[in-house]
Amino acid sequence: MSQSSVELEPPPTVTEVTAGPIAPPTRIAGGTTRRNFFRAGAAAVAVGSAGALAIVPRSGPRRPPGDPMLPTPAPVEPPATSGETWGSREVRLARRVTMGLTPEEVQLARTKGFSGYLDYHLNYTAIDDAAAQAFVATTYPQLVMTGAELYALDATAVLRQLQEATLFRAAFSKRQLYERMVEFWTDHFSISMRDVGYLKTLDDRDVIRKHALGNFPDMVRASARSTAMLVYLDNNTSRVGRINENYARELMELHTLGVDGGYTQADVVAVARAFTGWTIAGRGDFRFDATGHDYTAKTFLGQTIPAAPGTGAAGIGDGDKVIDFLVKHPNTAKYVSSKMIRWLLQYDPPAALVDKVAAVYLQTDGNIPSMIRAILTPDSIAAAPPKHKRPFHFVASALRGVNPTVKGVAGIANSRLSLVGQQSFVWETPDGYPDNVQFWSGLVMNRWNFGDYLTALTTGDVIVDIAPFRLVDTPDGITASINNAMFGGEMPTKTRDAIKSYLGATALSSTRVREALALAINSTTFQWY
Amino acid sequence: MHESDNNACTEYNELSRRQFVTWSAGAALLATFVPPWLPKVVLAESYAANRDVIISIFMRGGADGLTLCAPFADPEYYTGRPTIAIPRPDSSSANKGIALDDRFAFPQAMSALVESFTAKDLLVVHGTGSVDSSRSHFDQQHFIEVGKPRDPTIVTGWLGRHLASTTPMRTNAPLRALGIANGLAQTLIGAPQALPIPSPANFGLVGNPATRQERTDWLKNDYLGTIDPVRSAAIDTSATMDLLKTINFAGYAPANGAVYPTGSFGASLRSAAALIKADIGVEAIQVDVGGWDTHSTQAPLTGSMFNTMTGFAGALGALYKDLIAVGAHSVTVVVVSEFGRNVRENGSMGTDHGRGNCMFVMGKNIAGGKVMTRNWTSLARENLESGNDLKVTIDHRDILAEIVKNRLTNDKLSFVFPDFVPTMRGATE
Numbered sequence: 001m002s003q004s005s006v007e008l009e010p011p012p013t014v015t016e017v018t019a020g021p022i023a024p025p026t027r028i029a030g031g032t033t034r035r036n037f038f039r040a041g042a043a044a045v046a047v048g049s050a051g052a053l054a055i056v057p058r059s060g061p062r063r064p065p066g067d068p069m070l071p072t073p074a075p076v077e078p079p080a081t082s083g084e085t086w087g088s089r090e091v092r093l094a095r096r097v098t099m100g101l102t103p104e105e106v107q108l109a110r111t112k113g114f115s116g117y118l119d120y121h122l123n124y125t126a127i128d129d130a131a132a133q134a135f136v137a138t139t140y141p142q143l144v145m146t147g148a149e150l151y152a153l154d155a156t157a158v159l160r161q162l163q164e165a166t167l168f169r170a171a172f173s174k175r176q177l178y179e180r181m182v183e184f185w186t187d188h189f190s191i192s193m194r195d196v197g198y199l200k201t202l203d204d205r206d207v208i209r210k211h212a213l214g215n216f217p218d219m220v221r222a223s224a225r226s227t228a229m230l231v232y233l234d235n236n237t238s239r240v241g242r243i244n245e246n247y248a249r250e251l252m253e254l255h256t257l258g259v260d261g262g263y264t265q266a267d268v269v270a271v272a273r274a275f276t277g278w279t280i281a282g283r284g285d286f287r288f289d290a291t292g293h294d295y296t297a298k299t300f301l302g303q304t305i306p307a308a309p310g311t312g313a314a315g316i317g318d319g320d321k322v323i324d325f326l327v328k329h330p331n332t333a334k335y336v337s338s339k340m341i342r343w344l345l346q347y348d349p350p351a352a353l354v355d356k357v358a359a360v361y362l363q364t365d366g367n368i369p370s371m372i373r374a375i376l377t378p379d380s381i382a383a384a385p386p387k388h389k390r391p392f393h394f395v396a397s398a399l400r401g402v403n404p405t406v407k408g409v410a411g412i413a414n415s416r417l418s419l420v421g422q423q424s425f426v427w428e429t430p431d432g433y434p435d436n437v438q439f440w441s442g443l444v445m446n447r448w449n450f451g452d453y454l455t456a457l458t459t460g461d462v463i464v465d466i467a468p469f470r471l472v473d474t475p476d477g478i479t480a481s482i483n484n485a486m487f488g489g490e491m492p493t494k495t496r497d498a499i500k501s502y503l504g505a506t507a508l509s510s511t512r513v514r515e516a517l518a519l520a521i522n523s524t525t526f527q528w529y
Numbered sequence: 530m531h532e533s534d535n536n537a538c539t540e541y542n543e544l545s546r547r548q549f550v551t552w553s554a555g556a557a558l559l560a561t562f563v564p565p566w567l568p569k570v571v572l573a574e575s576y577a578a579n580r581d582v583i584i585s586i587f588m589r590g591g592a593d594g595l596t597l598c599a600p601f602a603d604p605e606y607y608t609g610r611p612t613i614a615i616p617r618p619d620s621s622s623a624n625k626g627i628a629l630d631d632r633f634a635f636p637q638a639m640s641a642l643v644e645s646f647t648a649k650d651l652l653v654v655h656g657t658g659s660v661d662s663s664r665s666h667f668d669q670q671h672f673i674e675v676g677k678p679r680d681p682t683i684v685t686g687w688l689g690r691h692l693a694s695t696t697p698m699r700t701n702a703p704l705r706a707l708g709i710a711n712g713l714a715q716t717l718i719g720a721p722q723a724l725p726i727p728s729p730a731n732f733g734l735v736g737n738p739a740t741r742q743e744r745t746d747w748l749k750n751d752y753l754g755t756i757d758p759v760r761s762a763a764i765d766t767s768a769t770m771d772l773l774k775t776i777n778f779a780g781y782a783p784a785n786g787a788v789y790p791t792g793s794f795g796a797s798l799r800s801a802a803a804l805i806k807a808d809i810g811v812e813a814i815q816v817d818v819g820g821w822d823t824h825s826t827q828a829p830l831t832g833s834m835f836n837t838m839t840g841f842a843g844a845l846g847a848l849y850k851d852l853i854a855v856g857a858h859s860v861t862v863v864v865v866s867e868f869g870r871n872v873r874e875n876g877s878m879g880t881d882h883g884r885g886n887c888m889f890v891m892g893k894n895i896a897g898g899k900v901m902t903r904n905w906t907s908l909a910r911e912n913l914e915s916g917n918d919l920k921v922t923i924d925h926r927d928i929l930a931e932i933v934k935n936r937l938t939n940d941k942l943s944f945v946f947p948d949f950v951p952t953m954r955g956a957t958e
Contacts, residue, residue, distance in 0.1 A: 449735045519748065
């Protein structure tokens, strides 16, 4: 494999669609807040509308911005063309822990069995990923650079390289569950690269990827010292006497306790004071500026951090104490568990499962693999309705499905992902790309056109070879190949018949086969996992 | 395309690329479908007579209002801008301004808008903007589009909420609103039946044209089997494809001798006019026009900004002739930008991010033919915000709210503009 050459693509388009609404992440058991009500009502507006962009408030004061004139939401149920044909629990698990089925993953799942296959993915460092690692090392050399080295480079090139590496790894790394969790934590600790530039490359490496299948409290601690986060949420300018509350609020609202986690504005101020002086130095180095720290006593959530005048560098302990308290809080356990269940299993996490996973969190000090084991069980997988692939997931799964020859993914990671609405690292607000179906369902046409675009690639950085689909060169044979390559052999009969019918009875042109492949990618059943 | 942004700030270049829309290939294909550009199928209902169709235009990048509508009577204007001012209308310059009254002038590049101004169908409101003082493109675009600054709970757009709080003008319209862009602008977020359609003439599947219909039908049929909201979105998408297919955009003949410029903005407004005349139930169209982030070599008389303004005014002037002057369709056009630019030019013959700006409102029932101001003062440093910028003396929401109330006949102003009590400035008749 060689260094990628940049495809001659239309310039990346960054859609407004991606800038705004948030993930309505979790429904904490125990009540509907006004905010949740508005969110749910908003979802209903999207139902039945082509715009289908949920009216959801971002983080902030809990007040619906206007008349609650919105109708009752319809529950999200499994699509008729998906779940009913999904027989095997192992293959269902493979759908959840990968970025898209391939024959190899299906074979692994069937061979290793449910728990063996899950163990295999959780023990990710043991998975031989040499091919993908070598490609990444050669093609994306910035990923291992220091802040000073990255600083010297063109900002757009730095953004592009991280975006491309992220898509490449998502599609082609064998450590698929790890990549799924990298995407999850990227949204949980979302940082817009437009605001922080190369610092996000450091954050991606030293916070997200380092801890994606580690311990949650470690990730929070690393994130709090991440210069990207310090800049993104303004803590780098928060000093005694003129605090900036941004990080303190999001630390509690988005990273740990959750919006309904029981803190007040006074707690936000106290936490912000505890983090005064946490700032940056040089090119991406964390620094505690003792002269900017507020050494007076703070009380938050019933905890008191005593005054410690003149203790200099030890003042950093205030922020660490806050984190220690927050990561052990039962509401953090619930919030993070609920969000992980939503990500890995289903949009509406069952209350009993949230409690169970939260208990695991508290017992294991936030051990992420242990939580995943509690979430992904044969019974929970069997009962979970399909989820809708977000655009990034859809694109990665299509790439996996067609198994192309790849020299680089520049065109797809930049302009194509932008067209479907989910370029990596450009979501502007700290809540991350939404994990719901309402927000994403409006850009149907753009998805359809991605399938057509991808399957037509016969030259350039990505080349789709259809010969493997034509080993048995009949409509039946080709349909069966597509089914095995991308659907785990569980394509609904209706879809199979429709693809066969599209292929027709006469001599097959390669164009026709490519179009059938595109229809399979664009089919509704491929949009769910 | 003329909207080149070579002199814009880096962060902005990334953003502004999205505004380019294509207008090319599929037009030829569509020409083979239906000879007349009007749809064959005329839907049962007609437009509600009392509500205008709105075209909302956002000038991305922070357009320089002191060039678009130059305060030529103020010597301070010329002091602050030794190289980039619009010459006085009574000067001998070939590039002299076109007087709108005894204070303000259009540059020559905006001459295509004179007809509508003279006919009292174009209102210029000067000194408008957001009450928030941010000079960030992203913040201010966001604040203006959502209709309230610094409230993170609001992400729906003012126009989206207008549509969400009114019954459709046509109950069976699959498409009430569209953004002529790759993604739906924040302004329209929250609108029911709203789609981003970068090129209405080409809204459909890419790939082999010969199989496009077959593939479309395959997908439409396939998605009938899925669930909402994906199912609805797919149905609306395919219905919109069918609807737009009935309009022969390529053969569209503008009325009244109007000629749309060939740039992307001209193409977008031409599509907008065709859509409105086709009477398919579209109530709101959002269009972006870029190229306004003029940090260096602004060149309003001959170069970069001259070309941007010529494309902008030419398209809007054509729309006026085609759609508004003839009075066949009731349309209101509103044009905003996120902020104006510094009163004083910078060292690169450009201007940096400022505050107060002008906006434009066009329509038969707009109180046009004047430049509306409030407490306008000379541009002497002591009168400026931070010593640099035209003050915001009219909240842009005053103007937008008046349009929503009087031209879009929607009384739910507290929903469209939360926590804001607009002052009616007399923008409408």
